[in-house]
Amino acid sequence: MALRVDYLAKETGYNLIRNPSLTIATVLTVAVSLALLGSALLIRSGVDGLNVRFQDDVEFIVWLDRDATSEQVSIVERALNDSPLIADSRYITRQETFAEFQEFWQDSPEIMASVEPERLPTSFRVIPTEPDLEVVEALAAEYRLLPGVKEVDFAGEFIKQLNSFTRTASTIMLVTAAGSLVASSLLMYNSIRTALFARRREVEVMKLVGASNSFIRIPFIMEGLVLGVIGAGFSVLAVFGLNRVITRSVEEAEIGLFDSFALQQSDLLPIALWLLVAGAAIGAVGSGFAVNRYLDA
Amino acid sequence: MIKLEKVTKEYPGQTAAALKDADADIAKGEFVFLVGPSGSGKSTFLRLINKQEEPDSGRIFVAGKDIGKLSNWKVPMLRRNIGAVFQDYKLLPTRTVGENVSFALEVIGRPRHVIGSQVPAICELVGLGDQMEKYPHQLSGGEQQRVSIARAFVNRPLILLADEPTGNLDPQTAIGIMRLLDRINKTGTTVIMASHDRGIVDTMRRRVIELSGGEIVRDQARGVYE
Ligand SMILES: Nc1ncnc2c1ncn2[C@@H]1O[C@H](COP(=O)(O)OP(=O)(O)OP(=O)(O)O)[C@@H](O)[C@H]1O
Numbered sequence A: 001m002a003l004r005v006d007y008l009a010k011e012t013g014y015n016l017i018r019n020p021s022l023t024i025a026t027v028l029t030v031a032v033s034l035a036l037l038g039s040a041l042l043i044r045s046g047v048d049g050l051n052v053r054f055q056d057d058v059e060f061i062v063w064l065d066r067d068a069t070s071e072q073v074s075i076v077e078r079a080l081n082d083s084p085l086i087a088d089s090r091y092i093t094r095q096e097t098f099a100e101f102q103e104f105w106q107d108s109p110e111i112m113a114s115v116e117p118e119r120l121p122t123s124f125r126v127i128p129t130e131p132d133l134e135v136v137e138a139l140a141a142e143y144r145l146l147p148g149v150k151e152v153d154f155a156g157e158f159i160k161q162l163n164s165f166t167r168t169a170s171t172i173m174l175v176t177a178a179g180s181l182v183a184s185s186l187l188m189y190n191s192i193r194t195a196l197f198a199r200r201r202e203v204e205v206m207k208l209v210g211a212s213n214s215f216i217r218i219p220f221i222m223e224g225l226v227l228g229v230i231g232a233g234f235s236v237l238a239v240f241g242l243n244r245v246i247t248r249s250v251e252e253a254e255i256g257l258f259d260s261f262a263l264q265q266s267d268l269l270p271i272a273l274w275l276l277v278a279g280a281a282i283g284a285v286g287s288g289f290a291v292n293r294y295l296d297a
Numbered sequence B: 001m002i003k004l005e006k007v008t009k010e011y012p013g014q015t016a017a018a019l020k021d022a023d024a025d026i027a028k029g030e031f032v033f034l035v036g037p038s039g040s041g042k043s044t045f046l047r048l049i050n051k052q053e054e055p056d057s058g059r060i061f062v063a064g065k066d067i068g069k070l071s072n073w074k075v076p077m078l079r080r081n082i083g084a085v086f087q088d089y090k091l092l093p094t095r096t097v098g099e100n101v102s103f104a105l106e107v108i109g110r111p112r113h114v115i116g117s118q119v120p121a122i123c124e125l126v127g128l129g130d131q132m133e134k135y136p137h138q139l140s141g142g143e144q145q146r147v148s149i150a151r152a153f154v155n156r157p158l159i160l161l162a163d164e165p166t167g168n169l170d171p172q173t174a175i176g177i178m179r180l181l182d183r184i185n186k187t188g189t190t191v192i193m194a195s196h197d198r199g200i201v202d203t204m205r206r207r208v209i210e211l212s213g214g215e216i217v218r219d220q221a222r223g224v225y226e
């Protein structure tokens, strides 16, 4: 026997407004836990983008001691030229360093004034053949030991730290999200149980006059689905909002490094879809358990 | 129409059986009273027929079918053929008389035009044609029981089970309800009614099945209460 759409809409709607505080609590819990999940996913894909970016333009800098002898400099240069792992290297003179420095600090004349070009170090800009973090790390460790080398800098160090920090952060968020997803499923279960209790007279009469099991159950399952999807809808808004905030601050920062954290709409859509599916799943699971527990003949 | 073969029912945690080796054969169109002291198993007898309870042993046939073999999803179909009326009416307080009656048709998916014609007709039959907009709390006990009978009968079931339908009513009102049940019985519906009401049973002079401690101790055509 087909379930009439108007009946279903009426019953589900009535169930939703019957107990507003519980409805709101359930929707909010679902929204918060899914927002956490969405943010964790957002950060994850930001980190993945970071690694991709890093691989695009791997370069490291071998800083030389200010008083390195020309013999030491040429030893370093030879080591760089001879290594099969290095595609290209370029010597940066004091004047070039100073020029870069001036460009970087052009808005802060007081800092520029405090720097004398002859006190700046010289360096080699090195591009390795393998754009791989491990290889670059090994090379950096090797060149750091050469006489006359003061320090080897590479973006990888920073990216690595950032990487592990953001991964830890997003893992913590995922765990928290998992915990609150359990909480929201339980609240969903309770919400539907309360609905069943409130409508126990109707349910009793329906059983007596021979309403089919699915006819009795579907409005309650629908209630769970609607609650879950509404909650997920709010979490999608929250994630889009968060992405907007991140995008704005990335644009203000003017450092290209963090660009990958500002996701495009097309990257956000799969996340949004996942959240909606998760919301529906919470609703279905919570209401399914409640209905099976309390409606079995 | 209804046949019980050695039916025994024991509730969990209960020492004595609520119904013990009960045998009965009720033909189509019969009107049967179930009598006996409180706790003798009258309600259990009725609840077994529409599968609100399962027997521990024995078989129950309704319209020739062994309902013990009925799969779960077919139970609603059985219940569509068995109306049920209770001492406490079981009306839905937030729905009007008309809505209470149409609820029974709505939830089994009857089309709107059927509901639109059946509901007023049945309300007319039970004498509440002009009270369809009222809510249960605006009605007397007798009127509420009429609504509940209308709801049980609106789908024209083969069988009507009535568990002490006059239990909460004064004798005069009870007689009105009995007239209604009698009319329904005359349409060919088999009626089984549990009752404590000696006066009613003695006046009607119908078949009486007497239960005592879960056992059928008397089964008498045109019987009296005691
Ligand atoms: N749901 C139940 N759980 C446990 N025991 C029950 C249950 N329902 C009935 N009983 C027991 O089964 C026995 C028969 O009960 P039943 O309700 O059938 O009697 P009855 O004849 O309808 O009584 P009354 O005239 O008071 O309505 C009683 O001893 C009762 O306590």
Ligand SMILES: [Mg+2]
Residues within 6 Å of the ligand: B042, B043, B044, B163, B194
């Ligand atoms: Mg009883």
